[in-house]
Amino acid sequence: MxxxxxxxxxxxxxxxxxxxxxxxxxxxxxxxxxxxxxAYATDQRHLPGLLYGAILRSACAHALITRVDISQALGMPGVHAVIKADDVPGLNRFGIVIRDQPVFCDERVRYEGDAIAAVAADTPEQARAALNAIEVDYQPLPVVSDAALAEQQIALHNSHEKHGGSNLLARETLECGDIDDAFARCAVVAEHQYQTPRQMHAFMETEGGVAIPDGKGGVLFRVGCQSGHRDAEQLADILGIPHEQVTVEAMATGGAFGGKDELTVQPAAGLLALKTGRPVMIHLDRFESCRTGIKRHPVSVKMTTGCDAAGRLLAHKVEAILDTGAYASLGPAVLENYLDHATAPLYRIEAYRVSGRLVYTNNGVCGAFRGFGGNQATFAVESQLDALAHSLGVEPAALRRINLRSPGDAGSRNQTVxxxxxxxxxxxxxxxxxxxxxxxxxxxxxxxxxxxxxxxxxxGLGDGLPDSGGGRISLSPAGRICVEFGFSDYGQNIVESITRSVCNGVGCRETDVEVALGSSRGPDSGPTSASRSSVLVHSVLASILPRWIGAVRGHAARLSGHPEEGLEFGPGGMFFNGRQVLSYRELAESASPDEMAASASRDFPVAPDSGxxxxxxxxxxxxxxxxxxxxxxxxxxxxxxxxxxxxxxxxxxxxxxxxxxxxxxxxxxxxxxxxxxxxxxxxxxxxxxxxxxxxxxxxxxxxxxxxxxxxxxxxxxxxxxxxxxxxxxxxxxxxxxxxxxxxxxxxxxxxxxxxxxxxxxxxxxxx
Incomplete structure (x- = not known):
């Protein structure tokens, strides 16, 4: 209303x-x-020959591994395979931005929960019993737990030479104007420290899925994931097989919120499936998910913000530390988005210096999480504005109104918005x-x-990162208008949006439309993240629907003998003068699949600026x-x-x-x-x-x-x-x-x- x-x-x-x-x-x-x-990713217990997998996790937050003995586990009842780092045929590393996380740790563990080995057995109980029989000897190392002190402590990743082998993974600074001069002209300055927590996704179904070998050296994965194409690429490198032999089908029920953007159980399940030649399911219980799942980056930030006596924002300084945990995951991208929001994009500020450091610690792993760093920054920025308003004795809304940007203004980083x-x-x-x-x-x-x-x-992904997506529309043999995208629908209601768009554009009914999402064999639409799916779906459909409608109408005209301009789409098929003359199924049966299909890919819209x-x-x-x-x-x-x-x-x-x-x-x-x-x-x-x-x-x-x-x-x-x-x-x-x-x-x-x-x-x- x-x-x-x-x-x-x-x-x-x-x-x-x-x-x-x-x-x-x-x-x-x-x-x-x-x-x-x-269906959930783990609703697949009907598969013939299904085995149950389990992963042995590190008991230490930071230690050298001196021995892993799997001999006793191999001989236990119901056990079909036990694997560790030596059994990874391809790259024993994964990661979206930096491949720094081992599938199975070979020399060192970096957080409580790091994977060391995995087992496949006839029952979940047998798999867990075999894990308990694996012997691991550790040589403890100092634990890096305080993000503020991480750069001065033992390096967790000696191979990172960008910052001299320290625990500093990334550092960025965004600047605008002369901040020292701007602060000198401020009538009121607010300086405060803010802390946001390490948050857990707590999705309904914890991380899980099944890997199914095809008997020809390939593997099909049905798992909770947010980018089937990206996962398939990483998994092929880990399994040491060609990319075309890996298929990922995203099972979206259960939620994600960023927590299934990174690989979870897929590498271990895939390796066990190839080793045994049988389907392998791994499903983390809530305890294991709490211990090993991706978390939101905790942020500690000092903000100093100043305005003149009239309330106009003049200067803004930000010094933030983000704890990414043991591995990078999407930490560098979260840092970038945090800083972007820390520039206070809603408000005009004469000068700012926004700096952030992303550090490794032994505190689990942090990565993508709904808001992606933006809400952590907004908490501090908005609190600063309230503090300034209080000092000036004005209403917080009045201070905001003075400084809000207007349509047509450049963004906080001088980009078109x-x-x-x-x-x-x-x-x-x-x-x-x-x-x-x-x-x-x-x-x-x-x-x-x-x-x-x-x-x-x-x-969108922002900052000029590659960000494109494609889709396809066709007539299925059963006479359904089939729309394919690579996105997963984790609650964005993409299925409903696509169905509505097709029904409105074509004039058909909902039951005429079939939406297929999340397969790495379908169009590469990019990841289910950054609130990008709806934008790309609308853009791609706007491109392919008119072409597809024209092709189908032309074929219907040739088939029915009626003039093309008089044929209309409707519920169940094509109509002429209000009477159905062809069903969608008849159209599909009378043409090759390619004749009844159209595809397109679009770059995500970015600012039309040079550079x-x-x-x-x-x-x-x-x-x-x-x-x-x-x-x-x-x-x-x-x-x-x-x-x-x-x-x-x-x-x-x-x-x-x-x-x-x-x-x-x-x-x-x-x-x-x-x-x-x-x-x-x-x-x-x-x-x-x-x-x-x-x-x-x-x-x-x-x-x-x-x-x-x-x-x-x-x-x-x-x-x-x-x-x-x-x-x-x-x-x-x-x-x-x-x-x-x-x-x-x-x-x-x-x-x-x-x-x-x-x-x-x-x-x-x-x-």
Missing amino acids: THENPPGIAGNLTTLDGDSVRNSASKMDLTQRIEGRL RWTAPPADVLTAAVASPLWSRHDTDTGRWLTGTGMAMGAQGN QPVGRYLQLQIATVARVAVDRLTGRVRVTDLHHVTAAGRVIYPPGYLGQIEGAAVMGQGMALTEDMTTRDGSYLADNLDQYLIPTFHDAPLQRVDVLDDTPEDDPFPVRGVGELGIEAVAPAITAAIEAATGVRVRRLPVDPGDLLVAMAAKEQTL
């Missing part, structure tokens, strides 16, 4: 309420999900939120308060208003309401849009209040979800999602990806609401109730 716009907003403001979502939801998809009929609505309109709608009118309490047990934060999120593109061209915005209640007795924080105002292009599938924003927001709530995989001497202090607390339905607040859409009809990029947008501003909105309720600003996440209680008591004593 559309509401009357708050004063000052020219665009269309729409609230995605429950009725509009229910009315537009795909009944087929909802039924499958509710009844649990969508493309907004879907003026940032000032997003702010205006957030200021008009009904949450501000709620009565705040400052007596009794519960203190309530409302706060707000803004965020920007770009689509190397920087930052993200397609920009989305969000303003989140949070309302919290703080328990005066315990310091516990309860988020009661979240109101999101979004500007992210045209809404193609309302249930998907709403689900992405709300789901991401609850994940951001967990980061703000409860989630942190803390470590001590390289060991995680939590090993299950009874110790690592993610928000439940009981914790989830009431949420409202508004869409501000000024997208013109002829806009070449009307559709954006919103998978990460909802998490962007949640944490700073919650901490702003806590400050409104208690007078205490929290700068270390997750909020510690005990620390908050102490700070509240100290605050009350000074009043």
Whole structure:
């Protein structure tokens, strides 16, 4: 439903309420999900000859391996294979950016959970028993656990010569203007330290899948993954076989959020499958997933930000340290995106120096995670703006309005950017939120308060990285309009978006469309990451649908004898003068597959500037208003309401849009209040979800999602990806609401109730 716009907003403001979502939801998809009929990667126990694999993990955070004895395990009941580093026929390394992580450690382990060996047996119990029989001798090494001190400690990767063999993996600095002169002219300066946690993905199905040998030296993988083509390339190198002999089928049910972007169980399962000649399934239990799974990068950052007496931002300095853990994974790309967001892309700042260091430690492995470093940076940036507003004695929204960029302005790195609505309109709608009118309490047990934060999120890989994707449309032999992309659908509702686009473009019904995703044998669409899938799907379909429609209509004209211009697509087939003359199946049977197919590939849209593109061209915005209640007795924080105002292009599938924003927001709530995989001497202090607390339905607040859409009809990029947008501003909105309720600003996440209680008591004593 559309509401009357708050004063000052020219665009269309729409609230995605429950009725509009229910009315537009795909009944087929909802039924499958509710009844649990969508397959998980490990729902394949029917395979003939299936064996169960298990992986032996390091018991030390950092040590030399002096002996691995598998002899006893080889002779145990039900055991068909035991493999270790010597059994890797190809490259014993993997990694998306740097191939620095061993499939099986040969000389050294770098975190508790590093893989040392693997077993295949008739039952999971036999495989686990065999793991216990493998003997490993370690020579302990000093543990690197403090990211701030990592560069001065023993190097975890001596082969990295870029920074002299130290634990510094990457260092970047982004600069603009004369920062020293700008600080000298500031009337107010805010300088604070911020800390964000090591967060766990906690997907429904933990890492798992099956490797199936084809009897000809090749392997088919059915696994949870986010890039079948990229995984197939790495797996071929590990298995030592040609790339065309590896097929990956992504099984998307269970969630990912970045945690399945990197290889997980695939190398061990594939090696065991080739060794035994039988299918091998590996499925990590929750304990193993907690211990070995990819985590969000914890960030420690010092920010210094200054403005003049009128509130105009003049200077901004950032010094950040990101802990990537034992291996690089996607750490260098996360650092780049963190720094991009740390430049405060929503706001004009005269001068900045934004620096970050990415270091190795023995604290597990960190990599891709929803938000990809952006939300960590936004937490600190938005908190800085609130601090400046407090010092100036002005409303935080007023300070933001003074400094917000306008459509047509260059981005924070002087690149062309493309907004879907003026940032000032997003702010205006957030200021008009009904949450501000709620009565705040400052007596009794519960203190309530409302706060707000803004965020920007770009689509695509950014910074000129190769970022293209292709798709294909054809008529299947059964007469279905088959659309293929290499993406996996991990909740972005790509299937529904593709189906809607094809139905709208062709004039057919949903049951006429078949969507095939996630196979490395299909088109290479790039990874399921960076909120890029929706943009590329729209771009590719816009290219191939008209060509495919023309080819099919021409063939139908030749086959039916009717003039081409009079033939129309419709439910089930082609129509002439309102009467069906051919079914889609008849069309498919009367032509070769190539005649009924069209393919295209598109580069992801980047800024049309000369030279190397920087930052993200397609920009989305969000303003989140949070309302919290703080328990005066315990310091516990309860988020009661979240109101999101979004500007992210045209809404193609309302249930998907709403689900992405709300789901991401609850994940951001967990980061703000409860989630942190803390470590001590390289060991995680939590090993299950009874110790690592993610928000439940009981914790989830009431949420409202508004869409501000000024997208013109002829806009070449009307559709954006919103998978990460909802998490962007949640944490700073919650901490702003806590400050409104208690007078205490929290700068270390997750909020510690005990620390908050102490700070509240100290605050009350000074009043």
